[in-house]
Amino acid sequence: MIVDWPQLSDEQIESKAASFRDQALASLGFDPSGPVPVEQIAEMYLGYDFDFVEANGRLGSDIIGGIDFDSNTIIINSAIEDHIGRYSFTIAHEIGHHVLHRELFLKARSVHSIMCRGGSKRPIEEMQADRFAEALLMPKELVIKASRSIRTSRPIFQTDRIVLAAKIIKISGLTNVSVSAMSMRLQHLNLSANPNRCWRLLRNILKAISFQNK
Numbered sequence: 001m002i003v004d005w006p007q008l009s010d011e012q013i014e015s016k017a018a019s020f021r022d023q024a025l026a027s028l029g030f031d032p033s034g035p036v037p038v039e040q041i042a043e044m045y046l047g048y049d050f051d052f053v054e055a056n057g058r059l060g061s062d063i064i065g066g067i068d069f070d071s072n073t074i075i076i077n078s079a080i081e082d083h084i085g086r087y088s089f090t091i092a093h094e095i096g097h098h099v100l101h102r103e104l105f106l107k108a109r110s111v112h113s114i115m116c117r118g119g120s121k122r123p124i125e126e127m128q129a130d131r132f133a134e135a136l137l138m139p140k141e142l143v144i145k146a147s148r149s150i151r152t153s154r155p156i157f158q159t160d161r162i163v164l165a166a167k168i169i170k171i172s173g174l175t176n177v178s179v180s181a182m183s184m185r186l187q188h189l190n191l192s193a194n195p196n197r198c199w200r201l202l203r204n205i206l207k208a209i210s211f212q213n214k
């Protein structure tokens with residue numbers, strides 16, 4: 001099935017996720033501070049049911065979640081049910097598909113009604129849903145506020161980035177996200193260094209020095 005997915009900038013996805021969260025929380029009468037209750041949002045605001053399945057069953061072995069638009073079901077690989085961070089992120093990712101892709105998917109589909117999360121390929125709609133998920137689960141303002149309260153320089157090394165992410169989770173109260181998801185969020189918000197960019201910069205400096213010495 002070929003779908004012409006929309007080209008969305010990170011800013012557009014951020015803004016869609018933020019306004020979706022505001023509307024959902026207001027409609028459910030939930031407190032906007034603290035962990036974003038994605039499970040309740042999916043069930044009570046969007047009307048989805050959850051179906052927990054064994055790997056190799058309805059989902060492929062490398063698939064951790066999916067969304068079935070016909071039966072209004074979010075399918076979760078039961079292996080991740082007890083990992084609060086992965087579990088929340090998967091639900092947020094599927095909500096991302098609901099908000100960003102549902103309409104186009106239903107128009108274009110022939111038979112399939114399920115979009116899945118996981119697998120080694122990361123096509124554009126999967127990357128968009130991931131970005132939506134992180135923006136939904138980790139509100140920009142809360143993360144920036146927590147980061148400012150620490151007053152630290154932007155960490156470059158993996159261990160320092162992980163330590164910072166764990167601190168931000170504690171301060172912000174966003175306790176349903178994993179340290180690795182928060183670490184990625186910090187990078188995207190430019191609050192910790194992007195390691196690839198740092199290494200590229202270092203490589204270019206070393207190249208320039210060796211060129212000068214020739």
Ligand SMILES: [Zn+2]
Pocket residue numbers: 093097115116117118125126129
């Ligand atoms: Zn997906």
